Amino acid sequence: MKNHELLSTLQSSFIGTDTQYPTVDGKRGSRIYLDSAASTLMMEPAFKVGHEFLMHYASTHSDLHYSAKGASQAFEWAHKCVLEFVGASEEKYCAFFAGNGATAGFNRMATSLSKIRPERDLVLVSEMEHHSNDLPHREHSSQVIHIPCMGEFESYGGFSMECLQESIQKYGKKINYVAVTGASNVTGTITPLEEVAKLVHSVGAYTIVDASQMIAHAPVCMDDADLDVLVFSGHKIYAPGSPGVVIAKKTLLNAISPSELGGGMVDDVSLAEYVLTNNLPDREEAGTPNIVGAITLGASLDLLIRVGMDTIREKEINLIDYTWNNLTLIDGVTVYGPNPSEIPRTGTISFNIKGFDHGLTAAALNDYHNIQLRNGCFCAHPYVRELLKRELWEVDLDPDDTNVEALVERKRGMARASFGLYTTIEDLKKLIAAVSDLAFRREEIVGQYEPVGANGYRHKYYAPDAEDIFNPETVLAQSIEWSQLQHDVKMKRATKK
Ligand SMILES: Cc1ncc(COP(=O)(O)O)c(C=O)c1O
Structure with a gap:
């Protein structure tokens, strides 16, 4: 199958794109998921690989029974998929899995690197x-210096290469x-990594x-850019439930001591001492790994390699341009970050609508239009504060005031639409229409909501039925019923024999 054909097959192979929810007008429809920067939906073929593996499930680190051997081989395959995906040669780099996401990887590297040199x-x-x-670097290093971003206020873009150089x-x-x-x-702004690495390596x-x-x-491509360490979360690349991933130069990993100790990463242990293994990635993967998650992630990466990330990027650029060009045309809408025609960006677009707090935008898009996106400061408070400075000053709020009052919380944030492979131009047309609708019916819609908590909003007259949202107990009850039925059939067949 050609790249573009495989891409379009893949685009319709995600779990949860058709999940239906009700809206304020009493209708039901498929959700439009624009919250992929927080976590992506599950790629079905990759899920099937992980699911099928459960038929053979066993822990890794043994070759002596078939299932353990299969698990060890599949786990090793997942590491190889990671290396290939990020263009890291096996001679130079090692990939290891850590915790639930990128956070674990950063903490691991910050802890270990702070102990050398x-x-x-x-x-x-x-x-x-x-x-x-x-924060992990602030916690573990003696001193952290922050490199400021270019531009100012809303168009505040990527960090300044001149400041980095200085x-x-x-x-x-x-x-x-x-x-x-x-x-x-927040803004999807892409960093010129090759340039950064050259500067950094010069010292x-x-x-x-x-x-x-x-x-x-x-x-x-880690090889081409000569990057030392790359960290990412498997759940942000179509494998929810998969671990965090670290890819690092072997020379660097050999120079540090692993910050996590336990089983599977030692050659010998006596009561007096222990000897760490020199084998990578074992040395960095203490404990029983998240094997199913890693295999699911490996499958997702393998499929994306087949499609080609260049093909995926090309497709996304069209969606970014469409969204940017149309959102910026809506009266009263501010879109943050640099224009994508000037600085490359990914499909992550943050905005605010005049007269709407960010929480109200997210709530109204959900309730009226079935559009799911995130709001707030997205765990990037310093950057978001800079982007919002002008607006907050205009309403007499100091964005650097850490003594946050409820009003500041409500104003200090944005709504963020973020794309995945399953995002279509139709989804984005609906987003543009929905944002226009909110901007146009501002007074009417704002009047329907009341504030809850620090920055939440609740519709005064509409609350979806709890049955419409996933309830683990209901699903568990159905599952038990199904198992009971199967058991009864088996028993009947056995007594007939
Ligand atoms: C840029 C960036 N880095 C790191 C993280 C942390 O990822 P995780 O929560 O999976 O550890 C996120 C999560 O949103 C992120 O967007």
């Missing part, structure tokens, strides 16, 4: 980072590593790249 006690972190690629010249061999995102989770520092928002949207 004590003469280099400084870390540079861009100002546009998600907290998980900022800091690199200023701090030189005091820098242990530089942590940057591959793409922003012997390492580069840590947060690929969480880039991994499903743009091609990456």
Whole structure:
């Protein structure tokens, strides 16, 4: 099958795109899922691979019974899929799985890297980072310097390469590593990674790249860019329930001590001492791994390799341009970040509608239009505050005021529409129409809501029936009933014999 054909087959192979919910007008319809930057939907073929593996399920690290052998081989295959996907050669790089997402990977690397090269006690972190690629470095390094972004206010874009260069010249061999995102989770702005790595290596520092928002949207080649460490979450690339992933140069992993210890990563243990294995990735994967999740993720990556990330990027650029061009035309709508024709972006577009707090936009799009997106500061508070500065100053609120009052919370945030492979132009047409509708009927819609909690909103007259939302107990009861039926049939057949 050709790339484009495989892509269109794949686009209709996701679980949950047809899930129906009711709306305020009493109708029911399929949800439009535009919350992929938080977590993507499950790719069905990949899910099937993970599900099928359960027929053979056993833990890894043994070759002596068939199932354990199969599990070990499949787990190793998942590592290989990761390396191939990020263009990392097996000679130079090692991939390992860690925790539930990228957060685990950053904490692991920050802890380990802070213990080597004590003469280099400084870390540079861009100002546009998600907290998980900022706070672990603040916690474990002696000093973190933040690199500011270019532009100002709404069009505040990627971090400034000039500022990075200045800091690199200023701090030189005091820098242990530089942590940057591959793409922003607020504006989708893409970082020129090759350029960054060259600058960083000029003083012997390492580069840590947060690929969480880039991994499903743009091609990456660690070999070409000579990146030292890349971290991402499997659940952001169509394998919910899969682990976090770290890919790092073997030379670097050999220089650090693993920050997690336990079974599976030692050669020998006596009461007096223990000997860590030199085998990678075992040394970095203490404990029983999330084998099903890793295999599901491997399958998703394998399929995406077959389609080609260039093909996927090409398709997404059209969707980004369409959304940007049309959202920016709506009266009273502010779209944040640089114009995608000037600075490349992924399909993550944050905006606000005049007269709507970000929470109200998200609630009304859900309740009236069945459109699901996220709101708030997206765990990137410093970046979002900068983007919102002008607006907050205009209403006399200081965005840097950490003594947050309820009003600030309600104003300080955005609504974010983020795409996945399953996002269609029709979905985005509906988004544009829905945002226009909200902007046009502002007074009427705002009047239907009351505030709840710190920044939530509730429709005064409409509350969906609990039955319409997933209830694990209901599903469990149905499942038990089904198992009971099957059991009864088996018993009847057995007594007939
Ligand atoms: C850019 C970025 N980095 C890191 C993370 C953290 O990922 P996780 O919550 O899967 O650990 C996120 C999650 O939204 C993100 O968007």
